[in-house]
Amino acid sequence: MSSLLERELLFVTGKGGVGKTTLATALGLLAAERGLRTIVVELGDQGRLPALFGLPAPQAGVETLLGERLWSISIDPDQALLEWLQQLGGRVSGRMLASSGTFQYFAAAAPGAKELVSMVKIWELTQGERWQRRAGGYDLVVVDAPSTGHALGLLQSPQTFGAIARVGPIAGQSQRVRELLQDPGRSGFLAVALATDMAVTETLELQDGLRRGLGRTLDTVLLNGLLPSRFTAAELERMARLDGSEIGRSAATAARAAHDRARFQHNQLARLRRRRFEVLGVPFLFGAELDLTAVQRIAAHLRRRL
Ligand SMILES: Nc1ncnc2c1ncn2[C@@H]1O[C@H](COP(=O)(O)OP(=O)(O)OP(=O)(O)O)[C@@H](O)[C@H]1O
Ligand SMILES: [Mg+2]
Structure with missing residues (x-):
């Protein structure tokens, strides 16, 4: 496990809204803290990271320093393809590409092109020496990838295109x-x-796609939003007998519900482990909007495990 942060590229994906951006950022913070020059890549038009660090939104494609040894960049696949066609064509003006439908035509006729050009940009970030200005490069590139289907499209683009x-x-x-x-x-x-109860199915689907497309398997499953098990069975028993007052009864019911939920989640974790996935649980942070303190707490939690 310790080797995960030592790779050049980490690709974080999963269904919509499960915490990809939160966890990609937490991994970035952790890697930077370990002394690695790290960049988190947001794909599409999200660009949320600079705001999280209290910085103004940069343009797509601009590397932004977020903190010590930590950068972010937002890659817009349409923009990346347009730039690439311009570099390639030379004679074709950007205006013509953008206005004449040539671009749309090309994008539609060449499935996987946008994705490949985006992947090439990501690859460039992993290279110490790059075509453009910045020397130094990065030790680690963390990709906050789109949700599963699109992510597999990106990963398979070298084959497709x-x-x-x-x-x-x-x-x-x-x-x-x-x-x-x-x-x-x-x-x-x-x-x-x-x-x-969808966690296993979703993870297997992703695993299948990785196997078929790249001959790879998932390194880790981050099971996000786990609730704490606050009470022991004995405590719940005792609470259930506190039925002297209505408040006592409601408290006992609430405690039982929270306990059942945590146990259910734990069972999902065990199911994944039985499938031989390496699973790391990430706690649910109460009242946490995606603010920097919350992400730092998640990074601190991962610190002991990664
Ligand atoms: N461990 C956690 N505890 C509490 N809230 C969390 C946790 N992880 C993520 N969230 C919250 O869940 C929401 C979705 O998280 P996030 O934006 O990271 O998901 P995503 O997978 O990147 O979503 P999208 O698919 O839209 O890009 C956010 O409001 C975030 O603050
Ligand atoms: Mg996201």
Whole structure:
């Protein structure tokens, strides 16, 4: 497990709203604290990280320093494809691409192109020396990936798009992205799931996609939002007998409900472990909007386990 943060790329995915951004950020904080120069990549038009650190929203594609050794960048796949076509074409003006429908035509005709260009950008971030200005590079790139289906599309883009363009720069780039994604020493895949009865199905679906697309398996499942088991069975027994007052009865019922819920979640965790997944539980933080203190608390929780 200790090797997970030592890879070049960590890819965090899972269903919508399960805590991908929260956990990708927590991993970023943890890695930076360990002395690694780390960048968290947000994909699509989210761009939430700078705000979380009290900074103004930067433009897509701009690397922003969030804190000591920690950066973020937001990659917009449409924008990335447009830039790439411009670099490639030279003669084709950006205005023409944007206005004439050429871009839409190309994007539709070349499935996987946007995803591949985004993956190439991510790959570039993992390289010490890059085409553009910044020297130094990053030790770790954490991708706050889109939800499962889209994430698998991204991961499979070297195959999808590379198959169309076997020669030229695209072929070379596809190959480099694929090498990074297929090498367990260089990249890692983390699934985020909530402890519902869908957790196992969702995780297996992701695992299948990874296996088929890349010959890889999930490194870790982060089971998010776990409730604490506050009471022992004996305490619950005693509470159940406190039926002298209405308040006593309500408190006992509430305690029992919380206990059952925590136990249910624990069973989901055990089911995942029986499937031989490496599972890390992440506690539910009461009253936590996604603020920096909450993410720091989650990072502190992961610190002992990663
Ligand atoms: N451990 C936790 N305890 C309490 N609240 C949490 C926890 N993890 C995430 N949340 C909250 O759940 C909500 C969804 O989290 P987050 O935005 O990280 O999910 P996501 O998977 O990135 O969502 P999306 O698919 O929309 O990108 C947020 O309001 C966040 O603050
Ligand atoms: Mg998110």
